[in-house]
Amino acid sequence: MSVWSVFFIFITPLIGGGIALIFHREAQANYKLVLSFSGSFLFTIILLHLFPEVFRSVPNAGFFVLVGFFIQIILEQLTSGIEHGHFHAHDHGSTYITSLIVGLSLHSFLDGIPLSNKLLLQETHNALLYGIGIHKIPEGFALASILLVSNYKKSLIAIFLVLFSMVAPIAMMLGNYFYETQSILLNGLIAVALGSFLHVSTTILFESETSSHRFDWKRIFSIVVGSGLALLFG
Numbered sequence: 001m002s003v004w005s006v007f008f009i010f011i012t013p014l015i016g017g018g019i020a021l022i023f024h025r026e027a028q029a030n031y032k033l034v035l036s037f038s039g040s041f042l043f044t045i046i047l048l049h050l051f052p053e054v055f056r057s058v059p060n061a062g063f064f065v066l067v068g069f070f071i072q073i074i075l076e077q078l079t080s081g082i083e084h085g086h087f088h089a090h091d092h093g094s095t096y097i098t099s100l101i102v103g104l105s106l107h108s109f110l111d112g113i114p115l116s117n118k119l120l121l122q123e124t125h126n127a128l129l130y131g132i133g134i135h136k137i138p139e140g141f142a143l144a145s146i147l148l149v150s151n152y153k154k155s156l157i158a159i160f161l162v163l164f165s166m167v168a169p170i171a172m173m174l175g176n177y178f179y180e181t182q183s184i185l186l187n188g189l190i191a192v193a194l195g196s197f198l199h200v201s202t203t204i205l206f207e208s209e210t211s212s213h214r215f216d217w218k219r220i221f222s223i224v225v226g227s228g229l230a231l232l233f234g
Contacts, residue, residue, distance in 0.1 A: 005115060005129050009168045012133040013108075016140030017161040021154055031138055033222045038135040039204030040226030042197055045131050048230070049124045050114070050194050058187045068110070068195020075196075078103025081203070082142040097150060101160065104143060105167045107200075110193040111136065112168035116175025117190060127233050135200075136168070 055061045078099040111132050114120055120128055140161060147157045178186040205223065 005121070005126070006169045006172060008129060008133050009112065009115060009136065009172065010165050013136040013140030013143075013165045013168075014161055016137035016142075017144035017157070017165075018140075019137075020141045020144035020148065021157065031141060033218055034134075034141075035138045035204055036219050037222040037226040038131065038138065039201045040223040041127075041230045042131040042135055043201035043205060044227045044230035045124055045128050046194065046197055046201060049120070049128065050197070053120060053123060054187070054191050054194055058191045061191045064188050064191030065195040065198065068192035068197075069199045070195075071110075071192065072107070072196040072199040075103045075107050079107065082139070082146070097147070100143070100146065101164065104139065105164060107196065108136070108139070108164065108167040109171045110196045112171025113175045113186070113193045114190045115168070115172045116178070117186065120190070125233060127230055130233075131230065132168075140165070 054065070058064060080096075080100070082100070082104070115129055115132065143164060144157055144161060147160060148154075152160075175186055175189070178189075
C-alpha cells in the first residue's frame with residue numbers, strides 16, 4: 001500500500017465536494033457524465049480483473065459476491081442511491097442527513113477494502129485504484145450538494161467532507177493489516193466489496209434519465225470512453 005494510493009483515494013471525494021461548493025450549478029449539469037464514466041470504468045475492471053482473481057482465490061466466492069450485492073441494496077435505503085446518481089437538490093432534514101452520511105461511509109469502507117490487496121492493484125496496473133477514486137468524485141459532489149441545499153455552513157460541510165474522505169483510506173489500512181495476518185478474511189471481504197461494486201456500476205450503466213429508456217449521445221460517449229480506458233490501461 002503506497003502513500004500515493006492512500007492520498008489519491010482521500011483527495012478524490014474532496015475534489016468532488018470542492019467542485020460542488022465552488023461551481024455548484026455549472027457542475028451539476030455534468031454530474032451524470034462523470035458518474036457514467038466512472039461506472040463503465042469500474043464495471044470493465046470488474047469483468048477483466050476482479051472476477052477472475054476473486055473466483056480463483058476465494059472459496060465460495062459467488063456467495064460472498066451475492067452478500068455484497070444485497071448489502072449495497074440495504075445501504076441504498078440509507079443513502080437513497082446517491083452513490084449512483086439518485087440525489088435531489090432540495091432541503092433535507094437532519095434524520096435523512098444522518099442516515100445518508102452513515103450509509104455513504106459504510107459504502108466507502110467497502111470501496112477501500114480491495115485497495116489493500118497488492119496483487120489486485122498490480123494485476124490492474126492501478127486501474128482499480130483510479131476507477132474507485134474517480135467514482136468517489138461524484139460521491140463527494142452529491143454529499144456536498146445535499147448539505148449545501150440543506151443550509152449547512154460551508155465550514156461544516158468541509159469538515160463532513162474531510163471525515164468522509166478518511167473512511168476509504170482507513171479501510172485500506174485495516175485491509176493492509178489483514179493482508180499480512182488474515183489474508184483469508186480479507187479475500188472474503190474483497191468478494192463482498194466486489195458484490196457492492198457490481199451493484200453500483202450496473203445500476204449506473206443501466207439506468208437512464210428518460211421514460212423512453214434512452215441515453216443521450218454524451219452519456220453514451222462517456223460510457224464508451226470509460227470502458228475503453230479501462231481496457232487500455234487495465
